[in-house]
Amino acid sequence: QVQLVESGGGLVQAGGSLRLSCAASGRTFSNYRMGWFRQAPGKEREFVAAIRWSGGGSPYYADSVKGRFTISRDNAKNTIDLQMNSLKPEDTAVYYCAAQSAAQYIVTRPDKYDYWGQGTQVTVSS
Numbered sequence: 001q002v003q004l005v006e007s008g009g010g011l012v013q014a015g016g017s018l019r020l021s022c023a024a025s026g027r028t029f030s031n032y033r034m035g036w037f038r039q040a041p042g043k044e045r046e047f048v049a050a051i052r053w054s055g056g057g058s059p060y061y062a063d064s065v066k067g068r069f070t071i072s073r074d075n076a077k078n079t080i081d082l083q084m085n086s087l088k089p090e091d092t093a094v095y096y097c098a099a100q101s102a103a104q105y106i107v108t109r110p111d112k113y114d115y116w117g118q119g120t121q122v123t124v125s126s
Helices: none
Strands: 001-009 010-013 018-025 032-039 046-051 069-074 079-084 093-101 120-126
Touching: 001 093, 018 032, 018 093, 018 120, 032 069, 032 079, 046 069, 046 079
Parallel strands: 010 120
Antiparallel strands: 001 018, 018 079, 032 046, 032 093, 069 079, 093 120
16 A cells, blocks of 8 residues: 655744655655645645656756755655755645656646645745
8 A cells, every 4th residue: 555644844934944754655666756746725736846766867846946945865765855945935835745657747737646645734934
């Protein structure tokens, strides 16, 4: 049974930093791409960042977070992290970890992902 479990959310002031972590278990993810999405109240779920679990290719970021967020993987720990710096109030949302086959070429659409975590709340105060 595939499990993706997010952690690291919380309350932070604008300009601050948080680090989210996604622990993956239940299958081999070597041929998968891992993504982070977020959903604010009343809004659709939106893409944040993605990275292949193994192999080549650069991480991919939404324009709204480029230069502030960094996605990384720890193969030994089976985790995908999202380092979030220079946080803004508009970054407030529930953040979700997700997994899709690396053969999938559409990275930014949530319906192209196969597995999801339960989400972790990030709140940025002004």
